Amino acid sequence: MSKFWSEVTKHTEPYVPGEQPQSTSIIKLNTNENPYPPSPKVLKAIKQLVNGDLRLYPSPTAADLKLTAAKYFGVNEKQVFVGNGSDEVLAFSFLGFFNPGEEIFFPDITYSFYPVYANLYGLNYREVPLAEDFTIPVEQFFNSPGGVIFPNPNAPTGLALSLDQVEQILQHNREKVVIVDEAYIDFGGESATALIPKYENLLVIQTLSKSRSLAGMRIGLALGNEQLIEGLERIKNSFNSYTLDRLALVAGKAAIEDVNYFNETREKIINTRERVAKELKDLSFHVLESKTNFLFIRHGTVPSQLIYEKLKEQGIYIRYFNKNRIDQFVRVTIGTDEEMDTFIKAIKQIIGK
Ligand SMILES: Cc1ncc(COP(=O)(O)O)c(C=O)c1O
Structure with a gap:
């Protein structure tokens, strides 16, 4: 102290x-x-960029990376936000979409960064107990006064909700943002990205740290409707215009392309x-x-x-x-x-x- x-x-x-x-x-x-x-194509892309251009700032809009992600996920580039690891995207989202005094819901056993962000921003939160078998009790997440966040699949349990269950949570929180943290989705879960056209309150967060072997580069992304993404851009540009460096921008693009x-x-x-x-x-x-x-x-x-x-x-x-x-x-x-x-x-x- x-x-x-x-x-x-x-x-x-x-x-x-x-x-x-x-x-x-x-x-x-x-x-x-x-x-x-990481993919050999990622390593090649990074090596090509290790040159004198590192004296220049990276693109503040990350337009190339966003376009690549948009194509991959079947959305437009205004529906994509990128950040320095999904931790940063989460940190911006808590600030961008949740208000002090309006209780947000997340599971009691989950990614332990959530209570840290909530406390940092002075948010009220309810840690909704998981069921005996460690599954997420879907109805307990209905009608949150402030919004909802949960990982799907959950960590550290590894258990996943079906897309239908995720949709129920969205349907019962129409006036608040529901964040689905899909850090591990590529290992067997059903992604909620399919629901983006239907729900303006849905924000899906993913990372290139796990299924694309890039934890060391720190690349995360969010997908959702254009207004949510614009909100995240407002927060980002109030902290740091250049959250992804030149190497991360090309690494992310090459990683998403090498399907x-x-x-x-x-x-x-x-x-x-x-x-x-x-x-x-x-x-x-x-x-x-x-x-x-x-x-x-x-x-x-x-x-x-x-x-x-x-x-x-x-x-x-x-x-x-x-x-x-x-x-x-x-x-x-x-x-x-x-x-x-x-x-x-x-x-x-x-x-x-
Ligand atoms: C559920 C969950 N979300 C987000 C993250 C953060 O990942 P990163 O910041 O590397 O993208 C992790 C990392 O372990 C995680 O387990």
Whole structure:
């Protein structure tokens, strides 16, 4: 605490990201990164731009990247917003669409950045309890006084709502913005982008960090009707005109264009996930049905914290949340087949099989 801190600084409770150890010898299954490198076309595009032009500012409108995304998602470029990771897009959205004094709804077990933004902006919020089986209770999200935000699929549970369920939430919040955070949608969920023409209150947020292997470049996007996107532009241009740098702009474009590579790598991850889920079930783990690139699991008898600590001793990092209702679980990102074999071998040792 410093006497120089503003009231906001004093009272904010920042988000704590998963550990980011820099050693290359560890197996990193703790922050839902993609185990495969970005498309070779992305790397080529970046290398071509590493030149003297870096002295120039990037495009403040990111028009090229937006056009590419618009084509891919079947919307027009005025329906696309891009930002420095979806975290930034989320931060702008909370400020752009939610008002203090009007309670917003999000699940009690969800992405832990949501309460951080809500507190930072002085928003009132209700943490709607997930059902016993960790599914999102759709009706509890109806008629929010301030708006709604939830990830689909949810994190850290990995469970997805159907498009029909997402639509019910939209129908029952017509006067408020409903934000669907689709960070993990490409690993098996149904995207709400199909509903954009029908719902002016829908904002879909996606990221290139997960299914397009670009966590290190920080590229996120939002899709929705033109007025919502214009709102986000107003907020962005009140903070920083150049949120994406020159390299990120070309990397994002190349990543979205290389559909073959995207499909190949995400299918590999889905196949690995299904195989590992089955192996874990055979080892007496309770495994939630994941539509993401991670598994949320609990062993029948061995405590999760112990599993987390023992794996860490062996250089295998997974995520443990010391939080009510989920402290019996650990979250494991899907790595390569080889990494997951090492993980399963270590797990067998820990649980004594
Ligand atoms: C649900 C959810 N939303 C958003 C993000 C942020 O992703 P990024 O800022 O890398 O785009 C994450 C990252 O783990 C996430 O789990």
